[in-house]
Amino acid sequence: MTECVECGADVALHEDLEAGEIVDCATCGAELEVVGTDPVALETRPNSKKTGVSEP
Numbered sequence: 001m002t003e004c005v006e007c008g009a010d011v012a013l014h015e016d017l018e019a020g021e022i023v024d025c026a027t028c029g030a031e032l033e034v035v036g037t038d039p040v041a042l043e044t045r046p047n048s049k050k051t052g053v054s055e056p
């Protein structure tokens with residue numbers, strides 16, 4: 001299990017996780033970007049609430 005870098009809670013991740021994916025922490029609601037998958041590494045995202053530029 002991977003920990004949320006914001007609150008330290010366990011973050012549920014699906015098996016086919018890919019770098020660049022965004023996962024939401026169910027505990028604190030933080031958006032976490034997957035920066036690595038082996039091992040899984042998460043980084044916080046700046047306050048972008050699904051507006052503005054989104055990459056393909």
Ligand SMILES: [Zn+2]
Nearest residue numbers: 004007025028
């Ligand atoms: Zn969290």
